[in-house]
Amino acid sequence: MMAFILILILLALMIAASVYAVRQKDLLYAVIATGIISLVLSILFYLLQAPDVALTEAAIGVALTTIIFVITIRNTVRMEDESDKNKNIKSAAK
Amino acid sequence: MMTYIIYIAFSLMALGMIMSAIRFVKGPTAGDRVVALDTLTTIGVSALVLLAFVFQRFIYVDVALVYAVLGFIGVIVIARYLEGAL
Amino acid sequence: MSIMEIIAGILIIIGSIFLFLGALGIYRMPDIYNRLQAGTKATTLGAMSLILGVGFLEPTWMLKSLVLIIFIAYSNPISSHALARATYRRGHYPLILSDDKENMDAYQEVVPHEKEKEEKI
Numbered sequence: 001m002m003a004f005i006l007i008l009i010l011l012a013l014m015i016a017a018s019v020y021a022v023r024q025k026d027l028l029y030a031v032i033a034t035g036i037i038s039l040v041l042s043i044l045f046y047l048l049q050a051p052d053v054a055l056t057e058a059a060i061g062v063a064l065t066t067i068i069f070v071i072t073i074r075n076t077v078r079m080e081d082e083s084d085k086n087k088n089i090k091s092a093a094k
Numbered sequence: 095m096m097t098y099i100i101y102i103a104f105s106l107m108a109l110g111m112i113m114s115a116i117r118f119v120k121g122p123t124a125g126d127r128v129v130a131l132d133t134l135t136t137i138g139v140s141a142l143v144l145l146a147f148v149f150q151r152f153i154y155v156d157v158a159l160v161y162a163v164l165g166f167i168g169v170i171v172i173a174r175y176l177e178g179a180l
Numbered sequence: 181m182s183i184m185e186i187i188a189g190i191l192i193i194i195g196s197i198f199l200f201l202g203a204l205g206i207y208r209m210p211d212i213y214n215r216l217q218a219g220t221k222a223t224t225l226g227a228m229s230l231i232l233g234v235g236f237l238e239p240t241w242m243l244k245s246l247v248l249i250i251f252i253a254y255s256n257p258i259s260s261h262a263l264a265r266a267t268y269r270r271g272h273y274p275l276i277l278s279d280d281k282e283n284m285d286a287y288q289e290v291v292p293h294e295k296e297k298e299e300k301i
Binding site: 095096099100102103106107109110111113114116117123125126128129130132133136137139140143144146147152155158159162163165166169170173174176177178 | 181185189192193195196197199200202203204206207212215216219220223224226227230231234237238240241244245247248251252255256258259260262263265266267269270272
């Protein structure tokens with residue numbers, strides 16, 4: 001019963017962080033939300049008795065993904081642009 | 095007796111995770127959100143160690159060890175980016 | 181209950197209470213520096229106490245618990261220091277109640293102190 005409530009809280013936290021990361025216009029905040037998703041996903045793998053997967057998820061999700069995304073944001077733009085997205089949709093429609 | 099102590103500890107840690115998540119959503123600047131991520135990482139490491147005791151597996155502590163070693167690298171990279179020195 | 185279990189139970193309860201208080205400080209403090217203070221120091225003490233409690237509970241795990249405590253004790257202050265310095269250099273100064281902002285800031289000669297900018301941090 002206790003593990004069930006804990007899994008429910010962790011799942012709610014992970015879904016909320018995922019929705020936040022998708023809908024956020026500032027890409028740096030989305031990267032931080034990705035870190036939260038990785039942490040909660042690692043604890044969930046751990047609760048499902050798969051410590052090797054949790055180990056890999058911890059090593060890749062926390063360190064490598066954050067570093068690569070932050071370097072990408074440094075080399076491009078930080079704020080997501082609405083007009084840019086419309087341009088992509090228009091160019092794809094042609 | 096030990097069972098109740100572990101229940102109380104998990105309840106307090108779950109409340110702490112929810113409060114940090116609320117601060118992550120509300121926080122006005124990027125620094126507040128990174129602080130919330132750091133607190134979530136520390137609470138998560140503690141929860142992993144306590145879960146290793148609940149499952150009675152010695153090898154499960156290694157996951158918490160990897161998290162404690164690697165968890166602060168992301169915070170440092172974001173801080174260097176905010177500082178403009180990356 | 182043996183004496184080791186009593187010590188371990190007290191340490192685990194103290195650690196979880198400090199973790200909860202750190203998260204409560206994250207939620208309620210007004211400023212980013214206060215949030216750093218509450219969210220890093222209190223959770224460091226809480227995590228160290230809880231891991232030491234688990235080490236007392238299972239005496240064969242004690243060596244790995246001590247290694248974990250050492251890693252937490254060096255990694256948490258490094259991250260909080262880097263974050264506080266980055267926030268200060270972005271021009272987000274501490275929230276103080278007095279009007280005498282020039283004399284209250286001790287790091288003026290290190291970092292050039294401009295007036296408070298209303299920029300997105």
